[in-house]
Amino acid sequence: MEFSDKSNESQQWIEAEQKRSQLRSQRSQQFKLNLIYFARWIGSGWRGWLFYLGSFGIYISLGFALGVNFPSAIACPNTKSYCYLLRLDKETVVIPSNYIKQTSPKKSSRQR
Structure with a gap:
């Protein structure tokens, strides 16, 4: 059993x-x-176009936002620029305009 x-x-x-x-x-x-x-x-009709265009817009925006937040990639010229406004760490990314003027090489005319 x-x-x-x-x-x-x-x-x-x-x-x-x-x-x-x-x-x-x-x-x-x-x-x-x-x-x-x-x-x-x-993938059909207007839905497909809107989906792909929306995706493209999102990826472009994310790429720009990520690119702006890496200081080695883009330096912001001043505090009123979109570059500065989109930064997460705002203190380390602005190059002061007087520093740019001081360090830029001056054109000198060569005389022969």
């Missing part, structure tokens, strides 16, 4: 695993179909 009970339990377990596997397969198939439907919906 003990053998038949264990056999029956293992058979039920195998059937339960098969059902779970079938459900996973159905869910995976449904996910793929939904993804394809969503991609077709995004």
Whole structure:
């Protein structure tokens, strides 16, 4: 009797695993179909253009904001510029205008 009970339990377990596997397969198939439907919906008509243009605008904005916040990439000329206003660390990124005037090489005319 003990053998038949264990056999029956293992058979039920195998059937339960098969059902779970079938459900996973159905869910995976449904996910793929939904993804394809969503991609077709995004890529068609005005929705597609708006989606791609919106994405492009977001990436350009993020690129500009990240570029502005790295002091080695862009130095802000003064405190009223957009460059300065978009900085996170405002104290270390402004080059004073009098420093620029002092360190810029002066043009000298060569005489022969």
